[in-house]
Amino acid sequence: MQNTPHTPSPETSKQLPELFQLLQPHLKALDAFLETQISEFEPEIRDHVAYSMDTGGKRIRPSLIFFSGWNSEGEIDPNLVKLAAVVETVHLATLVHDDIMDEADIRRNRATVAKKYNNATAVLLGDALFSHAVYLATQFPTTEVCRDIAISMRQVCTGEIMQTMQRGDPNLDMETYFRVIDLKTAELFRVACHLGARLAGFEDDYVKAAGAFGRHLGIAYQIYDDMTDLFSSEEKIGKTLGTDIATGKPTMPLILMRDRLPENEAKALRDTLAGNIEADVPYWLEKLREMGIFEEVRQAIFDEIHKGRNAIRPFQNNPSAAHLHTISELLWNQVAAL
Amino acid sequence: MQNTPHTPSPETSKQLPELFQLLQPHLKALDAFLETQISEFEPEIRDHVAYSMDTGGKRIRPSLIFFSGWNSEGEIDPNLVKLAAVVETVHLATLVHDDIMDEADIRRNRATVAKKYNNATAVLLGDALFSHAVYLATQFPTTEVCRDIAISMRQVCTGEIMQTMQRGDPNLDMETYFRVIDLKTAELFRVACHLGARLAGFEDDYVKAAGAFGRHLGIAYQIYDDMTDLFSSEEKIGKTLGTDIATGKPTMPLILMRDRLPENEAKALRDTLAGNIEADVPYWLEKLREMGIFEEVRQAIFDEIHKGRNAIRPFQNNPSAAHLHTISELLWNQVAAL
Numbered sequence: 001m002q003n004t005p006h007t008p009s010p011e012t013s014k015q016l017p018e019l020f021q022l023l024q025p026h027l028k029a030l031d032a033f034l035e036t037q038i039s040e041f042e043p044e045i046r047d048h049v050a051y052s053m054d055t056g057g058k059r060i061r062p063s064l065i066f067f068s069g070w071n072s073e074g075e076i077d078p079n080l081v082k083l084a085a086v087v088e089t090v091h092l093a094t095l096v097h098d099d100i101m102d103e104a105d106i107r108r109n110r111a112t113v114a115k116k117y118n119n120a121t122a123v124l125l126g127d128a129l130f131s132h133a134v135y136l137a138t139q140f141p142t143t144e145v146c147r148d149i150a151i152s153m154r155q156v157c158t159g160e161i162m163q164t165m166q167r168g169d170p171n172l173d174m175e176t177y178f179r180v181i182d183l184k185t186a187e188l189f190r191v192a193c194h195l196g197a198r199l200a201g202f203e204d205d206y207v208k209a210a211g212a213f214g215r216h217l218g219i220a221y222q223i224y225d226d227m228t229d230l231f232s233s234e235e236k237i238g239k240t241l242g243t244d245i246a247t248g249k250p251t252m253p254l255i256l257m258r259d260r261l262p263e264n265e266a267k268a269l270r271d272t273l274a275g276n277i278e279a280d281v282p283y284w285l286e287k288l289r290e291m292g293i294f295e296e297v298r299q300a301i302f303d304e305i306h307k308g309r310n311a312i313r314p315f316q317n318n319p320s321a322a323h324l325h326t327i328s329e330l331l332w333n334q335v336a337a338l
Numbered sequence: 339m340q341n342t343p344h345t346p347s348p349e350t351s352k353q354l355p356e357l358f359q360l361l362q363p364h365l366k367a368l369d370a371f372l373e374t375q376i377s378e379f380e381p382e383i384r385d386h387v388a389y390s391m392d393t394g395g396k397r398i399r400p401s402l403i404f405f406s407g408w409n410s411e412g413e414i415d416p417n418l419v420k421l422a423a424v425v426e427t428v429h430l431a432t433l434v435h436d437d438i439m440d441e442a443d444i445r446r447n448r449a450t451v452a453k454k455y456n457n458a459t460a461v462l463l464g465d466a467l468f469s470h471a472v473y474l475a476t477q478f479p480t481t482e483v484c485r486d487i488a489i490s491m492r493q494v495c496t497g498e499i500m501q502t503m504q505r506g507d508p509n510l511d512m513e514t515y516f517r518v519i520d521l522k523t524a525e526l527f528r529v530a531c532h533l534g535a536r537l538a539g540f541e542d543d544y545v546k547a548a549g550a551f552g553r554h555l556g557i558a559y560q561i562y563d564d565m566t567d568l569f570s571s572e573e574k575i576g577k578t579l580g581t582d583i584a585t586g587k588p589t590m591p592l593i594l595m596r597d598r599l600p601e602n603e604a605k606a607l608r609d610t611l612a613g614n615i616e617a618d619v620p621y622w623l624e625k626l627r628e629m630g631i632f633e634e635v636r637q638a639i640f641d642e643i644h645k646g647r648n649a650i651r652p653f654q655n656n657p658s659a660a661h662l663h664t665i666s667e668l669l670w671n672q673v674a675a676l
Contacts, residue, residue: 042496042521097465101458120439123461124499127435127468131492134472138485146484147476154469158380161462183380 016333019326022074026066027059029076030084037085041132048125052096052113060221061087061192067323068196068210079199083145086137087192090153093129094160096122101164145195152191159183168248170270174255181222182215189218197320206318209311213324216308217331220301224335226251227301230285231294231338242281248273252300253293257284260291294338301335354671357664360412364404365397367414368422375423379470386463390434390451398559399425399530405661406534406548417537421483424475425530428491431467432498434460439502483533490529497522506586508608512593519560520553527556535658544656547649551662554646555669558639562673564589565639568623569632569676580619586611590638591631595622598629632676639673 034053041049062084069080098104099112100122106112114122130153137146162180166172193214197207229244230253244251250258250273258269269284271277288294305328315321372391379387400422407418436442437450438460444450452460468491475484500518504510531552535545567582568591582589588596588611596607607622609615626632643666653659 042493044500045496048499094465097461100461118502120502121499123435123438123464124495124502126461127432127464128492128495128499130465130468131488131495135485135488135492138481138488140481143476143478143481143484146481147473150469150473150476154466154473155380157462157466157469158383161386161459161466162382164456164458164462 016326016329019323023063023066026076026081026084027062029081030059030062030088033081033085034088037089037132037136041128045125045128048113048117048121049129051116052092052125052129054110056108057088057091059088061091061188063327064189064192064214064217064324065196067327068193068214068320069200069202070320070323071200072319077200079140080196082136082139083192083195083199086133086145086149087188087195089129089133089136090149090156091188093126093133094156096126096129098160100126140199144198148191148195152187155183155187156185159185159187163249166250168273168275169250170248170258170273172250172255174252177250177252177255178219181219181226185222185225186215186218189221190215193217193324200320202318202320206312206315206321209315210320210324212311213308213328216304216311217328220304220308220331220335223252223297223301223304224331227253227294227297227335227338230254230288242279242285245272245281245284246279248275253288253297254284256293256296257288257291261287298335298338302332305332354664354667357661361401361404364414364419364422365400367419368397368400368426371419371423372426375427375470375474378473379466383463383466386451386455386459387466389454390430390463390467392448394446395426395429397426399429399526401665402527402530402552402555402662403534405665406531406552406658407538407540408658408661409538410657415538417478418534420474420477421530421533421537424471424483424487425526425533427467427471427474428487428494429526431464431471432494434464434467436498438464478537482536486529486533490525493521493525494523497525501587504588506611506613507588508586508596508611510588510593512590515588515590515593516557519557519564523560523563524553524556527559528553531555531662538658540656540658544650544653544659547653548658548662550649551646551666554642554649555666558642558646558669558673561590561635561639561642562669565591565632565635565673565676568592568626580617580623583610583619583622584617586613591626591635592622594631594634595626595629599625636673636676640670643670 038046038050038053065080065084065087069077071077095107096113099107100114100119103114104112105115110116112122113125117125134146134149137149140146159180159182162176163184166176166180190211191214194207194211197210202210226244229251230242232241245254254269254273258266258273261269265287268277272279272284309325309328312321312324376384376388376391403418403422403425407415407421409415433445434451437445438452438457441452442450443453450460451463455463472484472487475487478484497518497520500514501522504514504518528549529552532545532549535548540548564582567589568580570579583592592607592611596604596611599607603625606615610617610622647663647666650659650662
């Protein structure tokens with residue numbers, strides 16, 4: 001039943017450009033809604049909030065929400081807009097906090113909140129954004145949305161704490177790598193799809209399936225994101241290659257390479273990741289290429305996308321399922337083009 | 339109708355020691371409940387959570403909750419225990435984040451989370467605690483508890499952001515000082531009393547009155563807390579006096595003094611707060627004493643306590659009101675003993 005990699009899938013309802021055309025009014029409604037939220041904050045911090053919200057982000061999680069709850073007419077559903085605002089605000093809060101920890105100065109060509117103001121303000125502003133996301137989530141009639149969001153937030157934090165602890169651990173295994181990306185990235189993708197389908201009133205089986213789709217897409221997305229640190233043209237991705245080698249962050253390609261190298265070389269890689277010796281980034285990048293690690297990582301991403309597609313395959317009558325399938329092509333194409 | 343300061347109030351139902359005796363089983367139930375929550379976190383961060391929870395704190399907010407929702411039999415109400423866990427966990431989260439910003443190494447004789455682990459872990463662990471508090475708040479049948487807690491959390495953060503921005507501002511006025519303590523401290527006291535009374539099923543007028551009591555008590559508490567930085571024996575309070583002068587944090591005594599000093603001395607104080615000249619802490623402490631500022635600040639605290647007591651005065655048939663009145667004596671006595 002699985003598609004062979006690179007074969008377009010028969011369930012695709014729309015071509016990608018057409019699909020993103022359909023999505024635009026929904027994203028515009030989200031932007032308009034988020035804009036109105038700035039004045040919901042206390043006057044003294046509205047400028048800070050406005051600054052942190054203006055990220056020009058990719059709006060991946062909101063897109064998943066709109067597609068998971070898609071109705072046949074493609075009408076804008078205010079509940080989905082509000083849910084998208086909740087999830088995007090949680091995501092923004094995590095970015096504000098991430099930038100403190102990473103000591104990042106720049107995000108999307110602007111100074112990070114931590115840089116523009118200071119670390120203390122960034123900690124507190126992230127907290128205020130979290131709080132406001134929760135407040136919005138309490139505006140649904142039942143406590144379900146708020147509960148699911150709270151659990152997801154906790155899991156995202158747990159994944160990030162684990163990642164922090166693993167920094168410089170040369171022996172991190174693949175199972176733990178997957179556990180971390182499941183928590184820190186896939187969980188929010190999952191809850192976006194799950195709650196999107198739930199608020200649209202779809203049947204329980206589909207809600208669960210949409211959640212599983214989101215989870216696998218999230219895993220795939222994070223593996224891809226980690227991969228671009230090691231294999232991509234610097235101009236294209238706009239960042240320096242190999243920072244994960246230099247800062248001792250073991251990602252899938254590095255774990256695969258380490259476990260396959262002869263012991264003397266594996267030891268050199270472990271020493272590099274542990275920060276015991278200076279990182280020879282170009283050497284390891286070349287090594288990854290030579291060993292064919294990238295093809296393998298690419299295949300792991302395709303496998304996750306397949307798992308996600310398989311979860312929603314039984315629901316082809318649901319317009320949402322076809323749209324989710326299509327959005328997964330976006331990632332597929334990006335990975336294939338690497 | 340107002341009591342004169344230092345006169346014991348006629349509405350007092352119990353002596354303080356007796357009241358705190360009554361409270362013990364409730365606080366024990368809270369401790370037991372919080373202990374069970376550790377295993378609700380993902381296994382990988384349970385040690386971190388356990389460490390952050392073991393603060394030996396004063397449990398002021400939980401006490402307010404138990405007293406606001408006090409029934410005539412003084413029975414333990416599981417809903418109040420859960421609410422106390424929510425509010426105390428939010429408070430713990432703010433402490434974990436505060437200690438990062440203050441670069442504090444020690445809290446209650448133990449290394450802070452930021453010191454024991456690192457800043458990144460402290461940011462994330464605070465977030466995880468926030469998230470779990472929200473999750474607990476969603477376990478009530480309606481969204482009200484969660485909504486009120488979310489709004490309070492946002493206000494606490496706003497107050498702290500304002501305080502961060504005001505650091506070193508020599509011209510901070512009294513109105514803004516009150517606004518900040520209202521947000522950063524009084525709001526959580528207010529919501530504790532408000533929701534405690536609400537969950538106990540008390541009438542709307544009393545719920546509102548209990549909230550007002552909590553708010554004024556919170557303002558009084560923060561003024562007292564700020565005051566102890568400038569006027570208290572170092573041995574008694576266990577901290578160095580005058581750090582707020584040295585770090586440029588304008589609190590009520592300093593604002594009062596500044597606005598009453600002749601211009602050349604006021605300028606010296608402003609320059610001190612702005613960090614332009616080195617702080618002569620003993621000089622300013624002596625000046626505060628000479629000018630009788632402390633009596634005035636003390637009176638401001640008593641005034642707030644009065645306002646809180648007046649709010650609940652019409653409800654003398656409610657066993658909760660008498661208990662709240664009594665707890666306000668604890669602060670009164672501490673202030674009187676300074």
